[in-house]
Amino acid sequence: MHIHEYQAKTLFSQNNIKIPKSILISNTKEVSNACLELGGSTWVVKAQVHAGGRGKGGGVILCRCVKEVENTCEKLLGSQLITPQTDVNGLPINQLLIEVGQNIKQELYLGLLVDRQTQKITVLASTEGGMDIEKVASETPNKIIKFGIDPLNILNKQDCNSIAKQLNLANALAKQFNQTLLGLYNIFITKDVSLIEINPLVITAKNTLLALDSKIDFDDNALYRHEDIMQLRDISQEDKKENEARQYQLNYISLNGTIGCMVNGAGLAMATMDLIEHHGGSPANFLDVGGGTTADRVAKAFELIQTEINIKGLLVNIFGGIVRCDLIAEGILQAIEKVGLILPIVVRLEGTNAAQGLALLSKSKYNIYTEKNLTQAAIKIVELSV
Ligand code: GDP
Ligand code: MN
Numbered sequence: 001m002h003i004h005e006y007q008a009k010t011l012f013s014q015n016n017i018k019i020p021k022s023i024l025i026s027n028t029k030e031v032s033n034a035c036l037e038l039g040g041s042t043w044v045v046k047a048q049v050h051a052g053g054r055g056k057g058g059g060v061i062l063c064r065c066v067k068e069v070e071n072t073c074e075k076l077l078g079s080q081l082i083t084p085q086t087d088v089n090g091l092p093i094n095q096l097l098i099e100v101g102q103n104i105k106q107e108l109y110l111g112l113l114v115d116r117q118t119q120k121i122t123v124l125a126s127t128e129g130g131m132d133i134e135k136v137a138s139e140t141p142n143k144i145i146k147f148g149i150d151p152l153n154i155l156n157k158q159d160c161n162s163i164a165k166q167l168n169l170a171n172a173l174a175k176q177f178n179q180t181l182l183g184l185y186n187i188f189i190t191k192d193v194s195l196i197e198i199n200p201l202v203i204t205a206k207n208t209l210l211a212l213d214s215k216i217d218f219d220d221n222a223l224y225r226h227e228d229i230m231q232l233r234d235i236s237q238e239d240k241k242e243n244e245a246r247q248y249q250l251n252y253i254s255l256n257g258t259i260g261c262m263v264n265g266a267g268l269a270m271a272t273m274d275l276i277e278h279h280g281g282s283p284a285n286f287l288d289v290g291g292g293t294t295a296d297r298v299a300k301a302f303e304l305i306q307t308e309i310n311i312k313g314l315l316v317n318i319f320g321g322i323v324r325c326d327l328i329a330e331g332i333l334q335a336i337e338k339v340g341l342i343l344p345i346v347v348r349l350e351g352t353n354a355a356q357g358l359a360l361l362s363k364s365k366y367n368i369y370t371e372k373n374l375t376q377a378a379i380k381i382v383e384l385s386v
Contacts, residue, residue: 257282
């Protein structure tokens with residue numbers, strides 16, 4: 001789960017990480033008071049959306065007078081922000097963070113993530129922070145410092161010092177850096193975070209270290225034990241379809257291809273997508289309908305898949321282990337009855353009562369292609385989805 005910059009910054013300041021003074025607004029009428037309360041002579045208006053690259057997308061605007069802040073807020077509030085990290089529709093801007101402008105001497109990068117290769121929580125740091133950190137990472141990876149934390153130990157002051165040294169930070173700054181990194185690490189550990197990032201972490205003209213931006217991704221599997229974090233969810237920033245799917249206990253992810261997939265089991269879903277690709281097609285979605293699928297869920301899955309923008313065909317691939325294939329076939333027929341069939345469809349059933357299930361489908365009044373073999377099913381749907 002993602003949260004907004006302003007929410008992450010609240011967590012930052014609760015953990016001794018210094019942030020600029022800021023006020024969150026959702027109405028232009030609040031602007032002049034906010035600027036007055038904040039003080040200063042420049043302000044940065046920042047769109048609160050669940051995506052990075054806001055600077056490049058026009059969602060971070062430096063303003064030099066209150067009128068300019070007002071005009072900027074007027075323009076941004078209620079619009080969609082498109083950044084290099086969103087899709088073509090962008091994300092709705094419902095809130096803006098107005099921040100006191102900072103005099104920036106240097107932009108650093110600091111983050112923590114779980115490195116699966118080394119199986120360690122890993123600190124990433126760089127003197128080359130800012131909007132082009134991705135470019136730095138891919139073109140000059142030696143400029144990214146990596147520090148793995150021993151899982152049987154905790155991050156300690158010596159570790160912080162050694163990272164600060166690699167960043168060439170003078171003593172006064174190193175102290176602030178240690179405080180920042182320990183704060184990040186504390187959030188990471190106590191809140192079951194999978195990625196936490198400050199980019200940029202700036203050194204101001206007055207030699208203070210400030211977290212100008214903040215990004216936190218939480219591990220969904222651990223959310224159940226963080227009621228406070230769950231409260232921060234903003235579904236206006238999430239994919240409507242994926243949310244709807246979640247309510248039906250379907251694991252659904254929209255993709256860009258043309259072939260809809262309805263599969264039980266995440267592994268089988270991945271294999272199905274691979275086979276579609278292998279035979280020249282491209283999947284429109286990932287969907288795991290789960291083990292004990294019901295007709296209701298199958299119907300919802302149909303509905304979700306058929307409304308994918310580029311959809312041209314549908315492949316159903318069910319392995320009847322616990323669930324019986326004849327019941328699945330009935331579920332599919334009920335779903336078609338309910339939501340209609342506007343696409344070519346290939347159904348592959350294997351496992352318990354597969355033959356009965358396939359017979360039910362081929363006997364039906366609908367034009368359903370049935371297959372017992374997955375490769376053949378993939379080839380068929382690619383052929384039909386042109
Ligand atoms: P992102 O593009 O979504 O990562 O948004 P950021 O919050 O990182 O803002 C993008 C860039 O705007 C930063 O890298 C800074 O260079 C710049 N920026 C943000 N806040 C300030 C500020 O207070 N003063 C100045 N001069 N620049 C800022
Ligand atoms: Mn940033």
